[in-house]
Each structure stands twice: as structure tokens, then as C-alpha cells.
Amino acid sequence: MREARPLAYVVLYVALYAAFGAASPFWPKFFETKTVSAQQIGELLAAAMLVRLVSGPVVAALADLLGSLRLVLAGCAIVAGAASAALLRADTFVLLLLAALVQAAALAPTTAIADALSVNAAPQQRAGRAFEYGWIRGAGSASFVLGTLAVGQLITSTDLAPVLWVNAILLIAAAGATVWVPPPATQAASMGGIRSAADKVFAVLKIAGFRSVIAVSALVYGSHAMHDAFAVIRWSDSGLPASTISFLWSEAVLAEVFVFLFIGPVMLDRLGARGAAIVAAAAGVVRWSVAGLTTSVLLLSLIQPLHGLTFALLHLACMRLVRAVIPISIAATAQALYAFGSGLVTALLTLVSGAIYARYAGAAFLPMAGLCVVAFPFAWFGFARRTVRSGTFG
The missing domain is CATH 1.20.1250.20 (MFS general substrate transporter like domains)
Structure with a gap:
């Protein structure tokens, strides 16, 4: 190499x-x-x-x-x-x-x-x-x-x-x-047709640590569905001007970049994958709870940077665990299944978010905080320190 x-x-x-x-x-x-x-x-x-x-x-x-x-x-x-x-x-x-x-x-x-x-x-x-x-x-x-x-x-x-x-x-x-x-x-790997490709998918899913990655990422990333679909609508309906909404949205993106480039790697080294995943889930609980209870510009400006934790830090933690438990020979399959799990849950939550928001308005964000709470045990037990695996599956 x-x-x-x-x-x-x-x-x-x-x-x-x-x-x-x-x-x-x-x-x-x-x-x-x-x-x-x-x-x-x-x-x-x-x-x-x-x-x-x-x-x-x-x-x-x-x-x-x-x-x-x-x-x-x-x-x-x-x-x-x-x-x-x-x-x-x-x-x-x-x-x-x-x-x-x-x-x-x-x-x-x-x-x-x-x-x-x-x-x-x-x-x-x-x-x-x-x-x-x-x-x-x-x-x-x-x-x-x-x-x-x-x-x-x-x-x-x-x-x-x-x-x-x-x-x-x-x-x-x-x-x-x-x-x-x-x-x-x-x-x-040796050629074996579609059957062998399917075997690689099943081989990835047999790894307990990876199943934990799927569970935590699906819950925490999926919790963003309500925000992505209805945050701007909620803020607009509360009277926030477009310039303020643009600022709030930009805060989240900048925080994501900042965590990826600077504090994320440091936090990951200090806390480990499990600690980082728990911090990310806890940030989700705070973020969606506040988002569901208020449209105060001050409070929203304080929680929007938590996107750096709920997305970027969690992604770094997931990648650290994936590297530890997934053999290189099935790395691409694992990455695709990681994206599939969170993508599917996000799509399903987006599908139902309209009905929930129509009935509960801002309170519809609170169930998203609940999803992050559910992620805690998966992060605690599933992201424990694991031995690096290498080689290929036969």
C-alpha cells in the first residue's frame, strides 16, 4: 500500500x-x-x-x-x-x-x-x-x-x-x-456473483459492534428529520426574519465544519468512541428539547451549534468504531449500510413528521429528543472499546 x-x-x-x-x-x-x-x-x-x-x-x-x-x-x-x-x-x-x-x-x-x-x-x-x-x-x-x-x-x-x-x-x-x-x-475477493455480494452484506450485519453503529446513528441522525423539514417553517411562523433564519442555519453548518476539523478529533481521542457517541446523543436531547419549547433567537442561537455534536462528532465516533470492527475487505459494504440505516429511518421520520407537526406544532420536536435518549444504551454497551479486526471473511 x-x-x-x-x-x-x-x-x-x-x-x-x-x-x-x-x-x-x-x-x-x-x-x-x-x-x-x-x-x-x-x-x-x-x-x-x-x-x-x-x-x-x-x-x-x-x-x-x-x-x-x-x-x-x-x-x-x-x-x-x-x-x-x-x-x-x-x-x-x-x-x-x-x-x-x-x-x-x-x-x-x-x-x-x-x-x-x-x-x-x-x-x-x-x-x-x-x-x-x-x-x-x-x-x-x-x-x-x-x-x-x-x-x-x-x-x-x-x-x-x-x-x-x-x-x-x-x-x-x-x-x-x-x-x-x-x-x-x-x-x-474471489468472484462468486451476486451471492457473494449478498454474503458480504450479511457478514457486516453479523458484527455486533456495527449493529450498534447502525442503531445509534439511525436514532440520532433520524432525530434531525423534524428539524430539517419544519424548523424553518416554525421559525418563520414565529415571526423570525429570513436573515435571522439564514444565520441560524449557517451556525449549524459552521459548527459541523469546526467539529470535523478541530475539536472533534480531540474529543474523540479524549473520550473514545463510546464517550463521543454519548455526548452526541446528549446534545440531541438538549437541542430538540429547547427547539420544541421556544423560538427565542438567543436560545436558538445557542443550540444550533450543537449540530456539530449531533452530526459531526457522532459521525467521527461511528467511523472510529467501524474502523475497529470492520475488516478492510468489507469496508465499503459497511459504509453503505451505515448510510442506508440512517437514511431509511430519516426518510420514514420525514414521512410522518408532517402529520406530527400539524397536530403538535413545536412540541413535535420533543419526540426527536426521545429518540436520542433511546440511543444512550446502544452507545454505552455497543461502543465499548473493541479490538481492531483485519483481514477478510472467507
């Missing part, structure tokens, strides 16, 4: 997450410019979400099976970029749906495979400091924001073509960046 170079991973993550930031916020508006109805926009977005949930674990398992994580990642990025360009030419709902589904299927495994490569990179000493996954992931979060801001300056209400072109170019750049990323220290 070649020496792990942090810069190679930074370039990969910056290109990949900037591509997400350039397009993700603008998909509904882009489809609207294609004279697609509101109902059809919902159908497009829902169908893409379902495809991502299925494609992520399947493609990642095949990448593990082939032992070619970088090649599969590059291929997925290229296909997704091509699908973005194809969306510009699509002029019917069927063609838009087809291109959107292809892009969703190709994009789904990219972050899982990238994390499998970076999380399992051998620690290297750089000026006395270890190679940190948090630095790499933090650079990705920051580039997401920059991608959104940059594209926002290029588009108009009727011309969103720059969204697709920037997205496509950055995805191609991410594919090219895989050339400099060292391959994982593992040999390709």
Missing part, C-alpha cells in the same frame, strides 16, 4: 462534496424550470431517494467483491456526471425520471466508498500529528457550502444550467482524484 497522503483525500472530498453542494439545494427548482408539476417533482425526488437506498449497499458490496474501490468510485462519479449533463437535454418527464434515477444510483455509493478508503487509510505522522479522518471530512463539509454559494452566483430563476454543468465537472474531477488516492491494503 502506498503511503496515505492527506492531500489526495482532501482533493477527492472537496470535489465530491462541492459537486453535492452545487446541485442538492437546487434540484426542485431545476425540475420546475422543465415545466414539471409539483406532484411530479415529488415523485422524482422520492424515486431518487428509493434508488439511492438500494443502490448504495449493492454497488458498495460489489466494489468490495471486486476489490477495486477506487475504480468503482471513479466509474460511479463519471456516470453521475454524465447523467447530470443528460438532464439538461431531457425534455419529457420520462427522460427526466430516467436520468435522475441513473444519477441517484451512481451517486449513492460514492461517499460510502470514499469513506471506506479514507477511514481505513493507515495513520501517518505529519509534523508530529496523525492523519485524521475528521480533517478530510471537514474539508468536504466546507466545500459543500462553497459549492452552494458559488453556484448561487451563476444561476437565475429561469436558467439553472450552471447547476448541472458545475455538478458534472466536479464529479469528473472527483473521478480523476481517485488516481492519487492509495488503494486499500486488501486483496480482491
Whole structure:
């Protein structure tokens, strides 16, 4: 295995997450410019979400099976970029749906495979400091924001073509960046068809520590569903101006980047994966309890930075445990299942959040705090210190 170079991973993550930031916020508006109805926009977005949930674990398992994580990642990025360009030419709902589904299927495994490569990179000493996954992931979060801001300056209400072109170019750049990323220290598994890919999924799920990662991440990440869907509506209805809402939202994003880059790695080293996971869940209890009881700008400005703990710190803790318990030969499969678990729970909670919010308004945030409470025992017992596992499953 070649020496792990942090810069190679930074370039990969910056290109990949900037591509997400350039397009993700603008998909509904882009489809609207294609004279697609509101109902059809919902159908497009829902169908893409379902495809991502299925494609992520399947493609990642095949990448593990082939032992070619970088090649599969590059291929997925290229296909997704091509699908973005194809969306510009699509002029019917069927063609838009087809291109959107292809892009969703190709994009789904990219972050899982990238994390499998970076999380399992051998620690290297750089000026006395270890190679940190948090630095790499933090650079990705920051580039997401920059991608959104940059594209926002290029588009108009009727011309969103720059969204697709920037997205496509950055995805191609991410594919090219895989050339400099060292391959994982593992040999390709023996070919065995779809059956072997399925076996890798089952092998991952048999690992108790990983099941704990799924449980805690699904509960705590899933608790963000109400906030993501209705926080802005709640704040607007309470009379907060758009500038204040923008500030509150930005606070959370900046806290995420700050935790990834700076205090997260330190907290993880001091507290361990279990302690960090418990702190993240506790932050969720505080955050959603306050959000459910008040719309005071002062209090909201104090709890929004807790996003750095409820998301970034928990992600670092999960990655630390995943590295400890998951053999490299099934790392991409594990990363995809990690994303699948939290994505599925978040989607389900988002689906029911409308009905809950319609009935209980701000109090609807309190059950989200309850989900974080439920995460405590899974974090305490499941994130205990574990022996590093290596090798492959036969």
C-alpha cells in the first residue's frame, strides 16, 4: 500500500462534496424550470431517494467483491456526471425520471466508498500529528457550502444550467482524484456473483459492534428529520426574519465544519468512541428539547451549534468504531449500510413528521429528543472499546 497522503483525500472530498453542494439545494427548482408539476417533482425526488437506498449497499458490496474501490468510485462519479449533463437535454418527464434515477444510483455509493478508503487509510505522522479522518471530512463539509454559494452566483430563476454543468465537472474531477488516492491494503475477493455480494452484506450485519453503529446513528441522525423539514417553517411562523433564519442555519453548518476539523478529533481521542457517541446523543436531547419549547433567537442561537455534536462528532465516533470492527475487505459494504440505516429511518421520520407537526406544532420536536435518549444504551454497551479486526471473511 502506498503511503496515505492527506492531500489526495482532501482533493477527492472537496470535489465530491462541492459537486453535492452545487446541485442538492437546487434540484426542485431545476425540475420546475422543465415545466414539471409539483406532484411530479415529488415523485422524482422520492424515486431518487428509493434508488439511492438500494443502490448504495449493492454497488458498495460489489466494489468490495471486486476489490477495486477506487475504480468503482471513479466509474460511479463519471456516470453521475454524465447523467447530470443528460438532464439538461431531457425534455419529457420520462427522460427526466430516467436520468435522475441513473444519477441517484451512481451517486449513492460514492461517499460510502470514499469513506471506506479514507477511514481505513493507515495513520501517518505529519509534523508530529496523525492523519485524521475528521480533517478530510471537514474539508468536504466546507466545500459543500462553497459549492452552494458559488453556484448561487451563476444561476437565475429561469436558467439553472450552471447547476448541472458545475455538478458534472466536479464529479469528473472527483473521478480523476481517485488516481492519487492509495488503494486499500486488501486483496480482491474471489468472484462468486451476486451471492457473494449478498454474503458480504450479511457478514457486516453479523458484527455486533456495527449493529450498534447502525442503531445509534439511525436514532440520532433520524432525530434531525423534524428539524430539517419544519424548523424553518416554525421559525418563520414565529415571526423570525429570513436573515435571522439564514444565520441560524449557517451556525449549524459552521459548527459541523469546526467539529470535523478541530475539536472533534480531540474529543474523540479524549473520550473514545463510546464517550463521543454519548455526548452526541446528549446534545440531541438538549437541542430538540429547547427547539420544541421556544423560538427565542438567543436560545436558538445557542443550540444550533450543537449540530456539530449531533452530526459531526457522532459521525467521527461511528467511523472510529467501524474502523475497529470492520475488516478492510468489507469496508465499503459497511459504509453503505451505515448510510442506508440512517437514511431509511430519516426518510420514514420525514414521512410522518408532517402529520406530527400539524397536530403538535413545536412540541413535535420533543419526540426527536426521545429518540436520542433511546440511543444512550446502544452507545454505552455497543461502543465499548473493541479490538481492531483485519483481514477478510472467507
